[in-house]
Amino acid sequence: MDMKGRSYEHFFFRFVMPHFPSLIFIFALSILGMLFAFLSPLLTKSLVDDVFIGKRDDLLGYILLGTAGIYIVSSISDYLSSYLRGKLDLIIFKDVAEETFNAILLGSLRKTQEMKIGDLLSRIMGNTRSAVYISTYIVPEFAMNALRIIGPFFIMLFLNPQLALIVLIPVFFISLSSSFFGNRLERKQKASLVRIASLYSLLKENLSMIPLIKVFGLEMWSRNKFCDQLNDYCDISLDCTKNSSLTTSIGTLIYGMPIILLILFGGPMVIQGSLSLGTFTAFMSYVALFFSPLSQLSYLWTSYKSSAPSFDRVNEIFQLEQDSNGNKRLIVNDGIIRFDNVWFSYDNRYILKGFNATFAKGLNYIVGDNGTGKSTILKLLCTLYPVDKGHITIDGLEITDIKRNDLRKNISMIFSDPYLFDGSIYENIHIGDLAASREKVIHAARLVCAHEFISSSPKGYETNIGENGLKLSSGEKQKIALARAILKNSPIILLDEVTKSIDAESRKLFDDVLMRLKNDKTIIIITHDLNNIRSNSNVVHIEFDHFKIDSSI
Structure with missing residues (x-):
């Protein structure tokens, strides 16, 4: 046939x-x-x-x-x-x-x-x-x-x-x-x-x-x-x-x-x-x-x-290949993430070659030039892409063995592009936890200092933000994305160059929020600006074909 x-x-x-x-x-x-x-x-x-x-x-x-x-x-x-x-x-x-x-x-x-x-x-x-x-x-x-x-x-x-x-x-x-x-x-x-x-x-x-x-x-x-x-x-x-x-x-x-x-x-x-x-x-x-x-x-x-x-x-x-789905439950306690000899390629061109790193609770930074694979590391952790070789574990569990929904329930990611839907401000925050009450949504917005600009909008939380948030400034869009992650309340938070296109006041806001969360969550931040790195943080420097790790800076 x-x-x-x-x-x-x-x-x-x-x-x-x-x-x-x-x-x-x-x-x-x-x-x-x-x-x-x-x-x-x-x-x-x-x-x-x-x-x-x-x-x-x-x-x-x-x-x-x-x-x-x-x-x-x-x-x-x-x-x-x-x-x-x-x-x-x-x-x-x-x-x-x-x-x-x-x-x-x-x-x-x-x-x-x-x-x-x-x-x-x-x-x-x-x-x-x-x-x-x-x-x-x-x-x-x-x-x-x-x-x-x-x-x-x-x-x-x-x-x-x-x-x-x-x-x-x-x-x-x-x-x-x-x-x-x-x-x-x-x-x-x-x-x-x-x-x-x-x-x-x-x-x-x-x-x-x-x-x-x-x-x-x-x-x-x-x-x-x-x-x-x-x-x-x-x-x-x-x-x-x-x-x-x-x-x-x-x-x-x-x-x-x-x-x-x-x-x-x-x-x-x-x-x-x-x-x-x-x-x-x-x-x-x-x-x-x-x-x-x-x-x-x-x-x-x-x-x-x-x-x-x-x-x-x-x-x-x-017939599309489906995302891998394990059968083990994930309950994050220590929040220790390990990359062990990880290799990954796009179209037979290797982005990561034998990458090793350990991320623990607190602030973790990944620093490097464009094209060195910083964002790829976060996507591999979320199993958006499968590794070619090597292992990634969370509290000792191989991520490919973990149930897909369990893994992603424990991880929040804020992208450099915040990915907002054409809908209300409330809807774009609420998708962080669809079971959350309105009070919790507003509380999350207050924590990231977004409540003020939302309340001053024509329809408050019901204000439509347009396709991909075109009616908002860059800082406002990232505040909504951060509020969404706060509402999800996952033990692992990933941030991919989220402060590169926002003003100094918004960057300070992000730093203050992350400082309040660092004792309870494993936070991995991609940045190209060394001035954004907090002292006593775990820093991974990535360069083409090699990397180095500083326990503190």
Whole structure:
């Protein structure tokens, strides 16, 4: 089985199979409406041959009631099947989108960072929608249209086998056309999905950097990059449209052939009297009933080929390597963290080579030039990345043996970029401990001297700070990040260059808060400024390819 086949099988059994009874019920409703539709041409035949020509007026009322009944039942069945299918489509889409997003959250950071943000957005929303559409619409419609073809086929054989076989000659040409153009369209559509993912990434990147673009006068440069990628996407999409349009055009030409054949061969039969006018009229209806779903099958095949690459793209998310997860509980007592001969590389380029260090309760500093791996050390401790070689322990426990949730519950990290969500100030502090009361949130804000500026904001703690805190100053953003860490109250606190872009008053505030916490917590601080280092602290100096440790400074 090829990759696409495996992807679809995995998708079907994971998301569609639990709703299989609902699909069967929807399918049954569709069949009900379809069966009544098959009877309509037979009523027309009886109307022409028996009532109009045979002068049997007593049948007119029955035919009228039968025709009305057919349309009423078909209408109700169509409504119910369409509504239930749409509802099921949304339910499955919700399940798939949630699982896809969750797989990214739980996936290895190293693997997810290999994908662009726009690509991930495209997979979560666009590709999952296409995959669900195949499962809830295209595949069921394939089955329904196959049945719509079989019914008229046997009825036409029953009415006149010779004429039936003649008018079915174009089926061969339709199958050939659909196969050829469908395969071409699949290749083009796969390239189109890659282009739109790149376009999403470019948009996300540029929209988040508008201040930089304006300051450096890069509006035209940014616009040109966007236009280039947009043109690439439009070019490949135009190829898809051309193939789809050509398929439709050739299909229209081929679908005209059955009517021509029916008139060419059936007309003389009616004139000669070997075929009744009612049967000819019924044939006209059944030819339409036969070739209409055949036309729909061609369209569905084209749609399937357009959407099929989505299965692979969604499945690639589910196949992402997951974060390691141990089975041991962690209760931090001494708060001693040891790095023993730790090696780590990015893309086969070693950042850390045999790194050794011990961090204990109190203030611990990591000092070094950019690119020496300071931030990497903190990320390794949080298991955001796995080490290549060596061991990291907390109170003697290997971090890879510790339950992931246990480990991260005991660690707080304040990044150089504080990572604030588009929401209220209260929400951005509260995520430090979602079980904390409002009083505890306010208490944490008071401890970092953030309560004053929050209270003076238009809506206090409910003030919206905008995407990534764009409505706040650098110092205010870091105060909220520090309050979040205080609220979490973890025994280990990591700070990654948090004071490099804030004012002297805010730096002093951070120092005062850390001094109050140092006796109870293991605090590791990355800094490039030796003036920020408190006396009697543990200091690790990192330089390219080597390091040294000072027990105090």
